Amino acid sequence: MTPRDPSARAVAASAASAASAASAASAASAGAPGTGPARVGLAGPADPSGTSGALLAAVELRKRFGATPALDGASLRVDAGEIVALMGPSGSGKSTLLHCLAGIIGPDAGEVHYGTRRLSAMSEAGRSALRRGEFGFVFQFGQLVPELTCAENVALPLRLGGVGRRAARERARAQLARLGVDDVAGKRPGEVSGGQGQRVAVARALVTEPRVIFADEPTGALDSLNGEEVMRLLTQAAREAATAVVLVTHDARVAAYSDREVVVRDGRTRSLAG
Amino acid sequence: MPCIVLRMSIGHTLLGLLEAGPRHGYDLKRSYDERFGHDRPLHYGQVYATLSRLLKNGLVEVDGVTPGDGPDRKRYAITEAGVTDVEHWLTQPERPDLYLHSGLYTKLVVALLTGRSATDVLDRQRAEHLTAMRTLTRRKTGGDLADQLVCDHALFHLEADLRFLELTAARLDALRNAIRSPQAEEARP
Numbered sequence: 001m002t003p004r005d006p007s008a009r010a011v012a013a014s015a016a017s018a019a020s021a022a023s024a025a026s027a028a029s030a031g032a033p034g035t036g037p038a039r040v041g042l043a044g045p046a047d048p049s050g051t052s053g054a055l056l057a058a059v060e061l062r063k064r065f066g067a068t069p070a071l072d073g074a075s076l077r078v079d080a081g082e083i084v085a086l087m088g089p090s091g092s093g094k095s096t097l098l099h100c101l102a103g104i105i106g107p108d109a110g111e112v113h114y115g116t117r118r119l120s121a122m123s124e125a126g127r128s129a130l131r132r133g134e135f136g137f138v139f140q141f142g143q144l145v146p147e148l149t150c151a152e153n154v155a156l157p158l159r160l161g162g163v164g165r166r167a168a169r170e171r172a173r174a175q176l177a178r179l180g181v182d183d184v185a186g187k188r189p190g191e192v193s194g195g196q197g198q199r200v201a202v203a204r205a206l207v208t209e210p211r212v213i214f215a216d217e218p219t220g221a222l223d224s225l226n227g228e229e230v231m232r233l234l235t236q237a238a239r240e241a242a243t244a245v246v247l248v249t250h251d252a253r254v255a256a257y258s259d260r261e262v263v264v265r266d267g268r269t270r271s272l273a274g
Numbered sequence: 275m276p277c278i279v280l281r282m283s284i285g286h287t288l289l290g291l292l293e294a295g296p297r298h299g300y301d302l303k304r305s306y307d308e309r310f311g312h313d314r315p316l317h318y319g320q321v322y323a324t325l326s327r328l329l330k331n332g333l334v335e336v337d338g339v340t341p342g343d344g345p346d347r348k349r350y351a352i353t354e355a356g357v358t359d360v361e362h363w364l365t366q367p368e369r370p371d372l373y374l375h376s377g378l379y380t381k382l383v384v385a386l387l388t389g390r391s392a393t394d395v396l397d398r399q400r401a402e403h404l405t406a407m408r409t410l411t412r413r414k415t416g417g418d419l420a421d422q423l424v425c426d427h428a429l430f431h432l433e434a435d436l437r438f439l440e441l442t443a444a445r446l447d448a449l450r451n452a453i454r455s456p457q458a459e460e461a462r463p
Contacts, residue, residue: 087400089444232415251433252400252403252404252407252433252436253411253430253433255404256407256408256410256411256429257408257411258408259408261401261404263397263400265393265397270397
């Protein structure tokens with residue numbers, strides 16, 4: 001099991017979603033500034049699966065890749081503003097669970113609810129708009145567009161969402177400053193350190209003020225000191241903005257920044273952690 | 275709140291604090307508590323008992339006496355012998371903790387011996403460890419450098435426990451499955 005597989009898949013899916021998002025933005029009003037997908041209310045209709053009130057909920061997800069079962073009845077509930085760590089050994093299915101929650105891949109069975117909406121009932125364009133407007137993503141590495149400057153990278157999701165050039169640039173700058181990396185704004189990702197690059201990636205995930213940030217081993221390629229700094233900044237910013245975070249990590253010290261942990265083992269979530 | 279017990283010699287620590295300059299016992303206690311005593315502040319009795327032992331052994335001397343009553347009128351200074359003693363203490367490495375918390379190890383082994391799930395033991399222990407680690411992380415992110423160092427020390431140790439347990443549980447579960455699987459039964463002569 002290589003750690004590259006899931007994140008490469010996610011990055012590819014994310015890039016695809018950005019591309020389709022761009023066309024969706026020009027074709028529909030979904031991406032117009034300030035009129036992104038409706039914010040999800042927390043009160044849902046009576047819900048037999050007990051996901052009512054959750055911001056995000058996975059119910060009995062199953063997913064196979066070929067003959068290999070990745071998820072085998074995984075369930076998870078994330079409340080608004082909550083920081084949840086998904087832990088488990090390599091190949092346990094924790095990244096697949098994250099990708100299903102984010103609508104990057106669809107489960108073979110089971111359902112993901114985002115507020116009152118079911119992801120499977122949405123069109124691909126709808127899910128794409130959701131990922132762009134309400135979700136933010138941080139991966140282990142390789143997520144910044146190498147041809148763009150760091151500031152342009154952070155402004156990118158805003159531009160794709162229809163925000164004007166000047167406003168996007170200003171918000172990107174402000175977000176970079178909040179994460180202490182405004183000094184690399186004009187540099188390209190290849191010219192900054194790993195720690196700086198991850199902070200830029202966190203800035204990009206936060207800049208759209210998402211409801212949920214999905215972070216898959218966000219410190220996996222960093223040394224201890226830089227990893228701690230990225231986690232401190234990410235969780236601090238998320239708490240201030242009441243943004244929920246779904247964090248995949250096998251590192252207990254990284255998971256300790258969360259509010260609670262959920263263990264994924266053999267494609268199932270375990271509830272011993274209570 | 276997890277209790278962080280740093281295995282340390284109070285005498286050597288007070289001597290180290292005195293190297294910066296002469297102080298009264300009260301000052302020493304305060305400065306010790308600030309740096310090392312978050313969970314276990316010193317009692318005044320401990321401070322004065324330690325200082326009188328150091329005095330008897332010639333590692334500190336009385337630098338001045340303020341007129342008046344009470345134990346705190348003496349100001350203490352470190353002696354040449356005291357400085358040498360601190361230096362010697364610093365050259366002695368601390369004994370590494372070689373053994374895992376025995377209760378935890380015992381539970382893991384008993385779970386395996388009795389056919390129960392070692393991963394259940396591990397997951398419960400992980401939840402317990404992570405609760406402690408979360409408290410330490412919160413304290414660290416809001417704290418000064420001393421807090422960060424003390425908490426990081428504890429965090430790395432707790433993490434190491436978890437990694438060892440995870441590896442052990444995976445190894446032993448795999449071994450037990452291999453022994454119990456029907457293929458293994460058939461393969462036996």
